Amino acid sequence: MDLMPPPADDHAASPAGPAARADAHAAVPLLNCLLREVAEPLPGPGPDRDPHARSTYRLPGTGRLLRVRGTRRPAAPEVFTAGAWHRLGHPGLVALVAEELRRHTGLANRELPAEMLDSRDAVAALLDARARTAPPDDPYVRSEQSLLTGHPHHPAPKARGGGPAAGWLPYAPEAHARFPLALLAVREDTVVEDGDTAALDRLGTAPPGYRLLPAHPWQLGLAARDLAPAFADGRLIELGTTTSPVWPTAAIRTVYAPGDDLFLKFSLDVRITNDIRRLWRHDLRRLHGTDTAVRRAFAAFDGPGAPAWLSDRGHRTADFAFEQLAVVVRDGLRGHVVPGATPCLAAALAEGFDGSPLARTPHPAQWWERYLEHVVPPALTAFAEHGVVLEAHLQNTLIATGPDGMPVQALFRDAEGVKLLPGAAGAAPLPTVSRADGWERLVYCLVVNHLMEIAAALADHHPGLDPWPAVRRELARHDLPEIPALLAAPTLPAKTNLLLRWTGADGADARYRPLPSPLAAG
Numbered sequence: 151m152d153l154m155p156p157p158a159d160d161h162a163a164s165p166a167g168p169a170a171r172a173d174a175h176a177a178v179p180l181l182n183c184l185l186r187e188v189a190e191p192l193p194g195p196g197p198d199r200d201p202h203a204r205s206t207y208r209l210p211g212t213g214r215l216l217r218v219r220g221t222r223r224p225a226a227p228e229v230f231t232a233g234a235w236h237r238l239g240h241p242g243l244v245a246l247v248a249e250e251l252r253r254h255t256g257l258a259n260r261e262l263p264a265e266m267l268d269s270r271d272a273v274a275a276l277l278d279a280r281a282r283t284a285p286p287d288d289p290y291v292r293s294e295q296s297l298l299t300g301h302p303h304h305p306a307p308k309a310r311g312g313g314p315a316a317g318w319l320p321y322a323p324e325a326h327a328r329f330p331l332a333l334l335a336v337r338e339d340t341v342v343e344d345g346d347t348a349a350l351d352r353l354g355t356a357p358p359g360y361r362l363l364p365a366h367p368w369q370l371g372l373a374a375r376d377l378a379p380a381f382a383d384g385r386l387i388e389l390g391t392t393t394s395p396v397w398p399t400a401a402i403r404t405v406y407a408p409g410d411d412l413f414l415k416f417s418l419d420v421r422i423t424n425d426i427r428r429l430w431r432h433d434l435r436r437l438h439g440t441d442t443a444v445r446r447a448f449a450a451f452d453g454p455g456a457p458a459w460l461s462d463r464g465h466r467t468a469d470f471a472f473e474q475l476a477v478v479v480r481d482g483l484r485g486h487v488v489p490g491a492t493p494c495l496a497a498a499l500a501e502g503f504d505g506s507p508l509a510r511t512p513h514p515a516q517w518w519e520r521y522l523e524h525v526v527p528p529a530l531t532a533f534a535e536h537g538v539v540l541e542a543h544l545q546n547t548l549i550a551t552g553p554d555g556m557p558v559q560a561l562f563r564d565a566e567g568v569k570l571l572p573g574a575a576g577a578a579p580l581p582t583v584s585r586a587d588g589w590e591r592l593v594y595c596l597v598v599n600h601l602m603e604i605a606a607a608l609a610d611h612h613p614g615l616d617p618w619p620a621v622r623r624e625l626a627r628h629d630l631p632e633i634p635a636l637l638a639a640p641t642l643p644a645k646t647n648l649l650l651r652w653t654g655a656d657g658a659d660a661r662y663r664p665l666p667s668p669l670a671a672g
Contacts, residue, residue, distance in 0.1 A: 168277055173240040174225060175277075175299050176270035181224040182303045183648035184209075184247055187663060188254055189216065204228075211253030214246070222302075222606045240270050247305070251652045259652050262305065265421070269306035273298060275315035276308070279325035286326060286397065289505050290483070290548075291406065293494035294399040295323040296503035302603060304423050304647045311420035318420075321368045323398040330391035331405070331414070332370050334475075335360035336468045337385045345438045345464025349412050349479050353392055360387065363466060364477055366403065366416040373419065373474045380470055400495055400545050401564075403427050404480070411482030413460065413563075417474055424647060429476040433566050434465055437478065439580045441565040446575050447536035448528070457528040458486035460563040480563065487550050488559045494551070496525075497544035500603040507555035508604070514612035515620070517556060521549060521604065522624040524560040529596050530628045537574030539588040541567030543599040589632050594643045594662060597621075597636075602668070618668045625669070642667045 185191075189207035192215075205224075206217040217235065218224035227243055228235040238246060244266045252258055276298060286292050300307030310318045321327055335356040341363075356362040370377075380386040396405035396414070403418040418427040441462045448459040460481045467476035487493050499508045511517040525547065532538040540546075540562055550559040569583045569591060583591070605617035625633055641664035650661060 168274060172270055172274035172277055175273045176240050176266070176308070177225065177227060177243055178223045178299055179302050179307050180243060180247060180266060180305045180648075181218055181227060183305050184216075184250070185218070185224060186303060186644055186665065187646045187648050188250060209246075209250045209254075211250045211255075212246075214250070216246070222610070241267070247648075251648070255649070255653060257653060259654070262651050264312065265306035265309040265651075268312050269309040272308040272310050272315070275319055276322060276324045279319055279322070283326045285504065286328075288408070290493050290495075291397045291408075292505065293498035293503055294397070294406070295326050296495075296498045297400050297501055298324055299501055301423055301647075302500070303599075303645070305651060307423055309421065313420075317371070318368060321366070321398055321402070323400055323402060328395040328397050329367060330393075330395050332365040332367050332391055333389040334363045334365050335387040335389050336363045336475075340385055340468045340470055341466065342469050342472065343464065343466040344434075345441075345462075345479070347464040347466045347479050349410065350466055350477070352410065354389060356389070357387065361466070362389075363468065363475060364392065364414060365475060366405070366418065368420075369403075369416055369418050369474070373471065376474060377471060380468070385468070385470060400497060406482075411484045413480035413482060415462070415478040415480060417476050419474070424651065428473050429465070429467075429478065431472055434467075434473075434476055434478075436580050437462055437465060437565055440568050440570065443536070443570055443574055443580075444532070444538055444540070444565060444568055447532040447538045450531070450535070451528065455488060455524065455559045457524065457559065458561040460486065460561060462563075462565040483561075486561060488552075491550035491552055491558050493548045493559075493561060495545065496547040496549055496600065496604065499549065500544055500607045502607070507551045507557075508608055509611045511555050513556075514608055514615050518605075518608055518615075518617055519620050519624075520557040522601075522620055524549065524557050525600070526596070526624050527628070528560060528562065529592060530625075530630060533571075533588065533592055534628070534630050537571035537588075539569040539571065539583065539592050541569075541595050542592070543595040544603060546595075547600065590643050590662065593636065594645055597669075598642050598644050598665065605668075622669055637669050639667055640670050641665055642669070 185207060189209055192206045192208055204217045204219050206215060208215055215230040217228050219226045227238045229238055229246060244263050248263045319325055320329060333354045338359050338361055341361045350364060351362050353364055354362050377386060394409045396407045398405050402422055404413055404415040406413050417429040420427060444459050445461055448457065451457050462478050462480050465476055465478045483493060499506055529540045529542045532540055541564060542562060546562060546564045548561040549557050552558045569588055570580055571585055571588050572582045601621060608617055609615055622637060625637060643662035644665035646661050646663050
């Protein structure tokens with residue numbers, strides 16, 4: 151079932167045509183960025199006293215007025231020119247944003263507008279593919295593959311490097327893709343690995359003197375020219391493909407092999423949101439240490455419904471293509487999920503998908519309290535007692551629900567995004583962040599990126615529910631010195647993805663602007 155994200159507080163019918171639907175999906179996150187990071191809200195209705203009270207904003211760089219319908223999922227953008235409001239299609243919105251950012255920052259950027267248009271075209275290709283493809287039966291995989299809009303506060307969340315759709319669509323989770331992995335044999339004296347990679351050897355059989363190395367077919371095509379000499383001189387041998395297909399997850403370059411109960415994370419030389427998604431050498435070298443620190447933190451949790459960490463337990467690559475051929479081995483689900491429970495991706499709960507337990511629960515207040523009880527304590531305890539800063543955002547969190555749809559467990563993943571505080575167990579040889587910077591990052595990931603989105607989705611589906619008193623109660627239960635200030639602060643840190651991309655900041659950089667805090671109202 152393809153769920154179009156309707157404006158949160160407008161009940162007008164969604165556009166029916168595929169082009170209009172692609173425009174609507176692509177406009178939502180771009181408008182969210184513009185309104186959060188740049189625009190200045192104006193009180194009351196617009197200059198023509200619109201009785202429908204659409205929200206109106208001033209764009210400070212150009213001085214133009216923009217109005218939109220809806221809040222969490224803004225729609226139907228219009229600009230005020232020549233004494234009247236004029237509707238903006240997606241290309242017009244991109245042009246407006248580009249002009250505003252040039253004026254606002256004093257910088258030009260040709261790359262990002264092209265990515266915004268590419269993101270919209272990717273959505274159109276995904277919608278077309280979905281019309282011809284049945285969604286997976288497995289509710290977990292269905293949740294991972296549900297994100298047609300994607301990151302709700304990124305200007306180009308579905309950009310795929312500008313290449314033709316035929317090159318990436320066979321590997322797109324949003325198109326319900328599944329595919330076999332390429333299998334390579336790497337000459338043994340060139341293999342580089344760390345941690346537990348034994349699961350890779352069970353995917354096939356390598357000839358004597360070689361080790362097995364799976365590869366993502368998309369990445370193998372992107373790296374073909376660089377790898378040609380290794381194939382020519384025998385350092386690499388093509389062995390065919392895996393006998394069973396894998397499912398790409400929301401992360402695109404991470405796939406799930408259900409038969410082997412295994413996740414594999416690959417390099418992908420394509421910009422997805424803020425980063426070129428290559429497994430960088432410096433990240434791989436610190437991965438084992440970081441993952442070990444997180445595993446130690448999670449070992450302290452026990453009892454029914456204890457949270458789980460999906461360990462990035464090892465990686466393997468070749469020394470002549472260290473980053474291009476790297477693959478990370480991640481724990482599967484069956485050894486971690488509470489028996490009888492069904493996991494789903496938290497980001498899918500925010501965007502909506504067929505079978506979402508958030509949408510169908512008859513007890514939303516109780517559902518939300520259970521959700522908070524499972525998601526919040528692991529992140530705060532790991533920080534307070536172990537110096538581990540989880541990247542507990544929507545795409546790195548799974549929530550498992552019981553047969554009644556109630557949350558019973560939280561699972562977290564992705565050691566690459568974890569930060570360590572000075573003094574964390576095993577942190578001595580690894581880069582660390584200050585406690586203040588670590589706390590800011592945790593608040594952004596957990597509260598702004600994660601809880602604010604789930605809370606808003608819950609309120610959309612269950613009108614009349616105020617989700618924030620429960621959040622305050624859950625946070626107040628934890629004895630951290632930062633909590634009282636967090637509950638009293640008028641603002642929260644919101645990452646500025648639009649300005650980061652426009653100004654060409656490093657993808658791992660994090661700059662924040664203050665966002666009004668719903669915690670301060672209680």
